[in-house]
Amino acid sequence: DHSYKGVKKEIRLLKKYLKKGGWICFDDAFTVYMGVNKAIREELLKDKKFSNFTQVTRKMFIAQKIK
Numbered sequence: 791d792h793s794y795k796g797v798k799k800e801i802r803l804l805k806k807y808l809k810k811g812g813w814i815c816f817d818d819a820f821t822v823y824m825g826v827n828k829a830i831r832e833e834l835l836k837d838k839k840f841s842n843f844t845q846v847t848r849k850m851f852i853a854q855k856i857k
Contacts, residue, residue, distance in 0.1 A: 792818060794825030801833040808855045814840075819851035 791797065804814055814834070820827050834840045834853045842854040 792823040792826050794828050797826050797829035798833055801829055805833070805837075805839075805855075810855055810857060812855050814853050814855070816851045818849050820845060821849050 791800075801814070808814060816826065816830060818826055819830055830851065830853075835843065839855055839857040840853045841856045842852075844852050846852055
């Protein structure tokens with residue numbers, strides 16, 4: 791599901807279970823899927839518990855939970 795609501799829901803669910811030091815990875819990030827991009831920006835890039843944001847490949851984005 792590449793919709794904004796779907797991705798946002800999945801990120802919120804995963805954030806609850808991801809331990810400090812864990813990584814979350816996305817495929818199709820920051821490409822043509824505006825819903826994916828918006829959800830990542832809102833749920834991870836603005837969250838002080840995440841850092842080490844990296845666009846690994848053209849489509850793959852990762853972030854690490856630091857707190």
